[in-house]
Amino acid sequence: MAAVIGGAIGGAGSLFGGLIGSSGAQAAAATNAAAQQQAIQAALTEQQNAFGAAQTSYGLITGLAPQYLSQAQGVAQGYYGNGQQALQNAYNAGEPVYGDYYQKAYNALNPYVQNGQAIGGQLTGELQSGALGAMPSLTDLSQLPGYQFTLNQGLQATQNAAAAQGLGVSGAALKGATNYAENTANTFANNYLQNYWANQNNRYNMLAGVQNTGAQAANQLGTIAGTVGSNLGSFISGIGGSQANLATNFGTNLATGTFNTGNQLTSAGAQLGAAATGTPTQTASTIGNVATNTAANIGSAQQAAANLQAGGLTSAGSSISNALLLNQLLNNNGGGSTIGPAANASIAAGGAPLAPNISASNLNSLMALQ
Numbered sequence: 001m002a003a004v005i006g007g008a009i010g011g012a013g014s015l016f017g018g019l020i021g022s023s024g025a026q027a028a029a030a031t032n033a034a035a036q037q038q039a040i041q042a043a044l045t046e047q048q049n050a051f052g053a054a055q056t057s058y059g060l061i062t063g064l065a066p067q068y069l070s071q072a073q074g075v076a077q078g079y080y081g082n083g084q085q086a087l088q089n090a091y092n093a094g095e096p097v098y099g100d101y102y103q104k105a106y107n108a109l110n111p112y113v114q115n116g117q118a119i120g121g122q123l124t125g126e127l128q129s130g131a132l133g134a135m136p137s138l139t140d141l142s143q144l145p146g147y148q149f150t151l152n153q154g155l156q157a158t159q160n161a162a163a164a165q166g167l168g169v170s171g172a173a174l175k176g177a178t179n180y181a182e183n184t185a186n187t188f189a190n191n192y193l194q195n196y197w198a199n200q201n202n203r204y205n206m207l208a209g210v211q212n213t214g215a216q217a218a219n220q221l222g223t224i225a226g227t228v229g230s231n232l233g234s235f236i237s238g239i240g241g242s243q244a245n246l247a248t249n250f251g252t253n254l255a256t257g258t259f260n261t262g263n264q265l266t267s268a269g270a271q272l273g274a275a276a277t278g279t280p281t282q283t284a285s286t287i288g289n290v291a292t293n294t295a296a297n298i299g300s301a302q303q304a305a306a307n308l309q310a311g312g313l314t315s316a317g318s319s320i321s322n323a324l325l326l327n328q329l330l331n332n333n334g335g336g337s338t339i340g341p342a343a344n345a346s347i348a349a350g351g352a353p354l355a356p357n358i359s360a361s362n363l364n365s366l367m368a369l370q
Contacts, residue, residue, distance in 0.1 A: 050275055051275050053275070054271055054272045054274075054275030055272065055275075057268065057271065057272070058268045058269065058271070058272040061264055061265065061267075061268035062265060062268065065261045065264050065265050065268075066261070068257070068261060068264075069257055069258060069261040072253065072254070072256075072257030072261075073254055073257060075253075076250050076253040076254050076257070077250070079246075079249075079250065079253070080246055080247070080249075080250040083242070083243075083246040084243065084246065087239050087242055087243055087246070090239060091235075091236070091239050094235050095232065095235075095236075098228045098231060098232040098235070099228075101224075101228055102224060102225060102228040105220075105221060105224040106221060106224075109217040109218070109220055109221040109224075110217070110221065111217075112213050112214050112216075112217035112218075113214045113217045113218040113221065114214070115210055115213070115214050116210055116211045116212070116213055116214010116215055116217065116218070117211075117214055119207050119210035119211045119214070120207075120210075120211035120214065120215075122207060123204070123207040123208060123211055126203075126207070132200055132203060132204055133200065133204075136192070136193065136196050141185050141188055141189060141192075144188050144192055146188075147184070147185075147188045150184055150188070151181060151184050151185075154180045154181070154184055155177050155180060155181065158176045158177045158180050159177065161176075
Protein backbone atom coordinates (compact mmCIF):
# COMPACT_ATOMS: atom_id res chain seq x y z
CA MET A 1 0.00 0.00 0.00
CA ALA A 2 2.88 2.35 0.66
CA ALA A 3 4.07 1.69 -2.87
CA VAL A 4 0.71 2.72 -4.19
CA ILE A 5 0.73 5.93 -2.18
CA GLY A 6 4.37 6.59 -3.09
CA GLY A 7 3.63 6.04 -6.79
CA ALA A 8 0.63 8.32 -6.58
CA ILE A 9 2.65 10.98 -4.85
CA GLY A 10 5.45 10.62 -7.43
CA GLY A 11 2.91 10.95 -10.25
CA ALA A 12 1.42 13.99 -8.64
CA GLY A 13 4.89 15.52 -8.28
CA SER A 14 5.64 14.90 -11.95
CA LEU A 15 2.33 16.47 -12.89
CA PHE A 16 2.92 19.46 -10.64
CA GLY A 17 6.47 19.86 -12.08
CA GLY A 18 5.04 19.80 -15.61
CA LEU A 19 2.48 22.43 -14.67
CA ILE A 20 5.15 24.63 -13.09
CA GLY A 21 7.38 24.25 -16.17
CA SER A 22 4.43 25.09 -18.42
CA SER A 23 3.76 28.23 -16.39
CA GLY A 24 7.42 29.31 -16.82
CA ALA A 25 7.22 28.76 -20.57
CA GLN A 26 4.04 30.86 -20.72
CA ALA A 27 5.83 33.63 -18.81
CA ALA A 28 8.72 33.42 -21.32
CA ALA A 29 6.21 33.77 -24.18
CA ALA A 30 4.72 36.85 -22.53
CA THR A 31 8.22 38.32 -22.12
CA ASN A 32 8.92 37.71 -25.81
CA ALA A 33 5.66 39.38 -26.78
CA ALA A 34 6.59 42.44 -24.69
CA ALA A 35 10.03 42.50 -26.34
CA GLN A 36 8.29 42.33 -29.72
CA GLN A 37 6.21 45.39 -28.90
CA GLN A 38 9.28 47.30 -27.73
CA ALA A 39 11.20 46.38 -30.88
CA ILE A 40 8.28 47.42 -33.11
CA GLN A 41 7.94 50.71 -31.25
CA ALA A 42 11.70 51.34 -31.55
CA ALA A 43 11.55 50.63 -35.31
CA LEU A 44 8.61 53.00 -35.74
CA THR A 45 10.43 55.68 -33.75
CA GLU A 46 13.52 55.22 -35.93
CA GLN A 47 11.34 55.51 -39.05
CA GLN A 48 9.77 58.73 -37.80
CA ASN A 49 13.17 60.18 -36.90
CA ALA A 50 14.67 59.30 -40.31
CA PHE A 51 11.69 60.68 -42.19
CA GLY A 52 11.71 63.82 -40.04
CA ALA A 53 15.42 64.34 -40.73
CA ALA A 54 14.80 63.91 -44.47
CA GLN A 55 11.95 66.42 -44.34
CA THR A 56 14.15 68.88 -42.47
CA SER A 57 16.95 68.44 -45.03
CA TYR A 58 14.52 68.85 -47.91
CA GLY A 59 13.04 71.94 -46.31
CA LEU A 60 16.49 73.48 -45.87
CA ILE A 61 17.49 72.72 -49.44
CA THR A 62 14.23 73.95 -50.94
CA GLY A 63 14.57 77.08 -48.85
CA LEU A 64 18.23 77.70 -49.67
CA ALA A 65 18.23 76.66 -53.33
CA PRO A 66 16.16 79.65 -54.53
CA GLN A 67 18.31 81.88 -52.36
CA TYR A 68 21.47 80.47 -53.95
CA LEU A 69 19.90 80.86 -57.38
CA SER A 70 18.96 84.45 -56.64
CA GLN A 71 22.47 85.15 -55.39
CA ALA A 72 23.99 83.52 -58.48
CA GLN A 73 21.71 85.57 -60.71
CA GLY A 74 22.66 88.70 -58.81
CA VAL A 75 26.36 87.95 -59.17
CA ALA A 76 25.95 87.21 -62.88
CA GLN A 77 23.93 90.37 -63.42
CA GLY A 78 26.50 92.39 -61.50
CA TYR A 79 29.28 90.84 -63.56
CA TYR A 80 27.37 91.64 -66.74
CA GLY A 81 26.66 95.19 -65.63
CA ASN A 82 30.26 95.79 -64.59
CA GLY A 83 31.48 94.37 -67.88
CA GLN A 84 29.13 96.57 -69.86
CA GLN A 85 30.24 99.62 -67.92
CA ALA A 86 33.91 98.73 -68.41
CA LEU A 87 33.38 98.36 -72.15
CA GLN A 88 31.50 101.63 -72.31
CA ASN A 89 34.30 103.33 -70.40
CA ALA A 90 36.85 101.85 -72.79
CA TYR A 91 34.85 103.13 -75.76
CA ASN A 92 34.45 106.56 -74.20
CA ALA A 93 38.19 106.71 -73.58
CA GLY A 94 39.27 105.22 -76.91
CA GLU A 95 36.93 106.92 -79.35
CA PRO A 96 38.17 110.48 -78.59
CA VAL A 97 41.76 109.34 -79.10
CA TYR A 98 41.03 108.35 -82.67
CA GLY A 99 38.92 111.46 -83.20
CA ASP A 100 41.64 113.70 -81.75
CA TYR A 101 44.31 112.09 -83.92
CA TYR A 102 42.23 112.69 -87.04
CA GLN A 103 41.40 116.24 -85.98
CA LYS A 104 45.07 117.09 -85.53
CA ALA A 105 45.89 115.65 -88.92
CA TYR A 106 42.97 117.54 -90.43
CA ASN A 107 44.05 120.81 -88.87
CA ALA A 108 47.57 120.36 -90.20
CA LEU A 109 46.69 119.30 -93.75
CA ASN A 110 43.44 121.10 -94.41
CA PRO A 111 45.06 124.53 -95.17
CA TYR A 112 47.12 122.95 -97.94
CA VAL A 113 44.03 121.27 -99.22
CA GLN A 114 42.14 124.55 -99.27
CA ASN A 115 45.02 126.43 -100.94
CA GLY A 116 45.38 123.69 -103.47
CA GLN A 117 41.68 123.85 -104.21
CA ALA A 118 41.83 127.67 -104.61
CA ILE A 119 44.96 127.69 -106.78
CA GLY A 120 43.65 124.78 -108.76
CA GLY A 121 40.59 126.82 -109.55
CA GLN A 122 42.73 129.81 -110.54
CA LEU A 123 44.97 127.66 -112.74
CA THR A 124 42.00 126.15 -114.45
CA GLY A 125 40.58 129.61 -115.06
CA GLU A 126 43.80 131.00 -116.60
CA LEU A 127 44.19 128.00 -118.83
CA GLN A 128 40.63 128.34 -120.00
CA SER A 129 40.98 132.11 -120.60
CA GLY A 130 44.29 131.80 -122.46
CA ALA A 131 46.26 133.76 -119.92
CA LEU A 132 48.35 130.63 -119.76
CA GLY A 133 49.17 128.60 -122.82
CA ALA A 134 47.96 131.00 -125.56
CA MET A 135 50.37 132.08 -128.36
CA PRO A 136 51.55 135.72 -128.04
CA SER A 137 50.88 138.36 -130.69
CA LEU A 138 54.12 139.51 -132.49
CA THR A 139 52.57 142.03 -134.92
CA ASP A 140 54.24 145.03 -133.29
CA LEU A 141 57.80 144.28 -132.23
CA SER A 142 58.41 147.94 -131.69
CA GLN A 143 56.59 147.65 -128.40
CA LEU A 144 59.12 145.23 -127.08
CA PRO A 145 61.35 146.72 -124.43
CA GLY A 146 64.76 147.76 -125.90
CA TYR A 147 63.80 146.89 -129.43
CA GLN A 148 63.58 150.45 -130.76
CA PHE A 149 66.80 151.54 -129.06
CA THR A 150 68.69 148.58 -130.36
CA LEU A 151 67.33 149.07 -133.88
CA ASN A 152 68.18 152.79 -133.97
CA GLN A 153 71.68 152.24 -132.63
CA GLY A 154 72.29 149.51 -135.16
CA LEU A 155 71.06 151.49 -138.12
CA GLN A 156 73.13 154.52 -137.09
CA ALA A 157 76.20 152.38 -136.86
CA THR A 158 75.48 150.85 -140.25
CA GLN A 159 75.08 154.29 -141.87
CA ASN A 160 78.24 155.61 -140.29
CA ALA A 161 80.16 152.67 -141.58
CA ALA A 162 78.79 153.13 -145.10
CA ALA A 163 79.61 156.85 -145.02
CA ALA A 164 83.14 156.13 -143.89
CA GLN A 165 83.54 153.96 -146.93
CA GLY A 166 82.10 156.70 -149.16
CA LEU A 167 79.02 154.72 -149.93
CA GLY A 168 76.58 157.28 -148.47
CA VAL A 169 73.03 156.28 -149.22
CA SER A 170 73.93 153.82 -151.90
CA GLY A 171 72.16 150.60 -152.49
CA ALA A 172 74.77 148.72 -150.57
CA ALA A 173 74.25 150.96 -147.59
CA LEU A 174 70.50 150.51 -147.74
CA LYS A 175 70.84 146.76 -148.04
CA GLY A 176 73.06 146.66 -144.98
CA ALA A 177 70.55 148.68 -142.99
CA THR A 178 67.73 146.36 -144.04
CA ASN A 179 69.64 143.24 -143.07
CA TYR A 180 70.47 144.67 -139.71
CA ALA A 181 66.82 145.61 -139.08
CA GLU A 182 65.67 142.06 -139.99
CA ASN A 183 68.28 140.39 -137.82
CA THR A 184 67.40 142.62 -134.92
CA ALA A 185 63.68 141.82 -135.31
CA ASN A 186 64.35 138.05 -135.45
CA THR A 187 66.59 138.20 -132.45
CA PHE A 188 64.08 140.17 -130.40
CA ALA A 189 61.22 137.90 -131.56
CA ASN A 190 63.06 134.73 -130.51
CA ASN A 191 64.10 136.22 -127.21
CA TYR A 192 60.56 137.40 -126.61
CA LEU A 193 59.08 133.97 -127.28
CA GLN A 194 61.62 132.24 -125.09
CA ASN A 195 60.98 134.65 -122.27
CA TYR A 196 57.23 134.41 -122.78
CA TRP A 197 57.09 130.63 -122.58
CA ALA A 198 59.55 130.61 -119.72
CA ASN A 199 57.25 132.93 -117.82
CA GLN A 200 54.21 130.87 -118.78
CA ASN A 201 55.88 127.70 -117.58
CA ASN A 202 57.05 129.33 -114.40
CA ARG A 203 53.58 130.58 -113.59
CA TYR A 204 51.98 127.26 -114.43
CA ASN A 205 54.48 125.35 -112.36
CA MET A 206 53.98 127.62 -109.38
CA LEU A 207 50.21 127.37 -109.54
CA ALA A 208 50.30 123.65 -110.25
CA GLY A 209 52.77 123.16 -107.42
CA VAL A 210 50.38 124.72 -104.95
CA GLN A 211 47.55 122.68 -106.38
CA ASN A 212 49.60 119.46 -106.18
CA THR A 213 50.57 120.24 -102.61
CA GLY A 214 46.89 120.58 -101.72
CA ALA A 215 46.13 117.34 -103.55
CA GLN A 216 48.86 115.51 -101.65
CA ALA A 217 47.58 116.94 -98.39
CA ALA A 218 44.07 115.82 -99.28
CA ASN A 219 45.39 112.37 -100.16
CA GLN A 220 47.26 112.13 -96.87
CA LEU A 221 44.21 113.32 -94.98
CA GLY A 222 42.13 110.68 -96.74
CA THR A 223 44.67 107.96 -95.84
CA ILE A 224 44.68 109.11 -92.23
CA ALA A 225 40.89 109.17 -92.18
CA GLY A 226 40.82 105.63 -93.57
CA THR A 227 43.34 104.41 -91.01
CA VAL A 228 41.53 106.12 -88.15
CA GLY A 229 38.21 104.76 -89.37
CA SER A 230 39.61 101.24 -89.70
CA ASN A 231 41.18 101.34 -86.25
CA LEU A 232 38.07 102.82 -84.73
CA GLY A 233 35.97 100.18 -86.47
CA SER A 234 38.20 97.41 -85.13
CA PHE A 235 38.05 98.98 -81.71
CA ILE A 236 34.26 99.16 -81.78
CA SER A 237 34.06 95.64 -83.22
CA GLY A 238 36.27 94.37 -80.40
CA ILE A 239 34.02 96.03 -77.87
CA GLY A 240 31.00 94.50 -79.58
CA GLY A 241 32.62 91.07 -79.48
CA SER A 242 33.42 91.53 -75.83
CA GLN A 243 29.84 92.53 -75.17
CA ALA A 244 28.63 89.43 -77.01
CA ASN A 245 30.98 87.22 -74.99
CA LEU A 246 29.85 88.97 -71.85
CA ALA A 247 26.22 88.32 -72.69
CA THR A 248 27.01 84.68 -73.53
CA ASN A 249 28.86 84.18 -70.25
CA PHE A 250 25.99 85.87 -68.43
CA GLY A 251 23.49 83.49 -69.99
CA THR A 252 25.75 80.52 -69.30
CA ASN A 253 26.17 81.50 -65.64
CA LEU A 254 22.41 81.92 -65.23
CA ALA A 255 21.75 78.58 -66.93
CA THR A 256 24.42 76.85 -64.85
CA GLY A 257 23.06 78.32 -61.61
CA THR A 258 19.52 77.30 -62.53
CA PHE A 259 20.65 73.82 -63.56
CA ASN A 260 22.67 73.29 -60.38
CA THR A 261 19.75 74.49 -58.29
CA GLY A 262 17.47 72.09 -60.11
CA ASN A 263 19.92 69.26 -59.47
CA GLN A 264 20.02 70.14 -55.78
CA LEU A 265 16.24 70.17 -55.58
CA THR A 266 16.02 66.90 -57.52
CA SER A 267 18.62 65.28 -55.29
CA ALA A 268 16.85 66.52 -52.17
CA GLY A 269 13.53 65.26 -53.50
CA ALA A 270 15.08 61.88 -54.29
CA GLN A 271 16.55 61.66 -50.80
CA LEU A 272 13.20 62.61 -49.31
CA GLY A 273 11.47 60.03 -51.51
CA ALA A 274 13.98 57.39 -50.46
CA ALA A 275 13.39 58.29 -46.82
CA ALA A 276 9.63 58.22 -47.35
CA THR A 277 9.61 54.84 -49.14
CA GLY A 278 12.80 53.09 -48.08
CA THR A 279 12.54 53.76 -44.35
CA PRO A 280 8.96 52.43 -43.95
CA THR A 281 9.95 49.40 -46.04
CA GLN A 282 13.00 48.77 -43.89
CA THR A 283 10.95 49.41 -40.77
CA ALA A 284 8.21 47.04 -41.94
CA SER A 285 10.86 44.42 -42.71
CA THR A 286 12.38 44.94 -39.27
CA ILE A 287 8.96 44.71 -37.64
CA GLY A 288 8.21 41.59 -39.67
CA ASN A 289 11.48 40.00 -38.61
CA VAL A 290 10.82 40.90 -34.99
CA ALA A 291 7.27 39.55 -35.20
CA THR A 292 8.45 36.33 -36.87
CA ASN A 293 11.25 35.78 -34.40
CA THR A 294 8.99 36.60 -31.47
CA ALA A 295 6.24 34.32 -32.77
CA ALA A 296 8.79 31.55 -33.12
CA ASN A 297 10.01 32.17 -29.58
CA ILE A 298 6.45 32.23 -28.26
CA GLY A 299 5.64 29.04 -30.19
CA SER A 300 8.73 27.35 -28.85
CA ALA A 301 7.87 28.43 -25.32
CA GLN A 302 4.29 27.25 -25.70
CA GLN A 303 5.48 23.96 -27.19
CA ALA A 304 7.89 23.53 -24.28
CA ALA A 305 5.03 24.25 -21.85
CA ALA A 306 2.82 21.69 -23.56
CA ASN A 307 5.64 19.15 -23.53
CA LEU A 308 6.26 19.75 -19.85
CA GLN A 309 2.57 19.46 -19.00
CA ALA A 310 2.15 16.33 -21.11
CA GLY A 311 5.25 14.81 -19.56
CA GLY A 312 3.91 15.50 -16.07
CA LEU A 313 0.54 13.91 -16.87
CA THR A 314 2.17 10.88 -18.44
CA SER A 315 4.50 10.39 -15.50
CA ALA A 316 1.64 10.82 -13.06
CA GLY A 317 -0.52 8.30 -14.91
CA SER A 318 2.30 5.79 -15.04
CA SER A 319 2.99 6.14 -11.32
CA ILE A 320 -0.69 5.67 -10.43
CA SER A 321 -1.00 2.65 -12.69
CA ASN A 322 2.06 1.03 -11.12
CA ALA A 323 0.71 1.74 -7.62
CA LEU A 324 -2.63 0.14 -8.40
CA LEU A 325 -1.02 -2.88 -9.94
CA LEU A 326 1.21 -3.32 -6.92
CA ASN A 327 -1.75 -3.02 -4.58
CA GLN A 328 -3.62 -5.65 -6.54
CA LEU A 329 -0.73 -8.02 -6.38
CA LEU A 330 -0.30 -7.52 -2.63
CA ASN A 331 -3.92 -7.91 -1.57
CA ASN A 332 -5.54 -10.31 -4.05
CA ASN A 333 -4.62 -13.74 -2.62
CA GLY A 334 -7.28 -15.52 -4.56
CA GLY A 335 -5.57 -14.69 -7.72
CA GLY A 336 -2.90 -17.31 -7.21
CA SER A 337 -0.24 -14.86 -6.19
CA THR A 338 2.59 -16.21 -4.08
CA ILE A 339 3.00 -12.92 -2.39
CA GLY A 340 1.18 -13.23 0.98
CA PRO A 341 0.76 -11.19 4.13
CA ALA A 342 4.26 -12.14 5.15
CA ALA A 343 5.66 -10.69 2.06
CA ASN A 344 3.43 -7.67 2.52
CA ALA A 345 4.67 -7.28 6.02
CA SER A 346 8.31 -7.66 4.96
CA ILE A 347 7.87 -4.96 2.32
CA ALA A 348 6.44 -2.51 4.84
CA ALA A 349 9.13 -0.48 6.46
CA GLY A 350 9.43 -0.75 10.21
CA GLY A 351 6.92 -3.60 10.42
CA ALA A 352 3.94 -1.24 10.05
CA PRO A 353 1.08 -2.89 8.27
CA LEU A 354 0.02 -1.40 4.91
CA ALA A 355 -3.54 -0.52 4.08
CA PRO A 356 -5.16 -3.50 2.47
CA ASN A 357 -6.68 -1.44 -0.36
CA ILE A 358 -6.40 2.14 -1.73
CA SER A 359 -9.64 3.99 -1.09
CA ALA A 360 -11.88 5.01 -3.95
CA SER A 361 -11.66 8.66 -2.92
CA ASN A 362 -7.88 8.59 -3.04
CA LEU A 363 -7.96 6.93 -6.40
CA ASN A 364 -10.39 9.47 -7.74
CA SER A 365 -8.14 12.26 -6.40
CA LEU A 366 -5.15 10.77 -8.11
CA MET A 367 -7.01 10.27 -11.37
CA ALA A 368 -8.25 13.85 -11.19
CA LEU A 369 -4.63 15.00 -11.34
CA GLN A 370 -4.49 13.76 -14.87
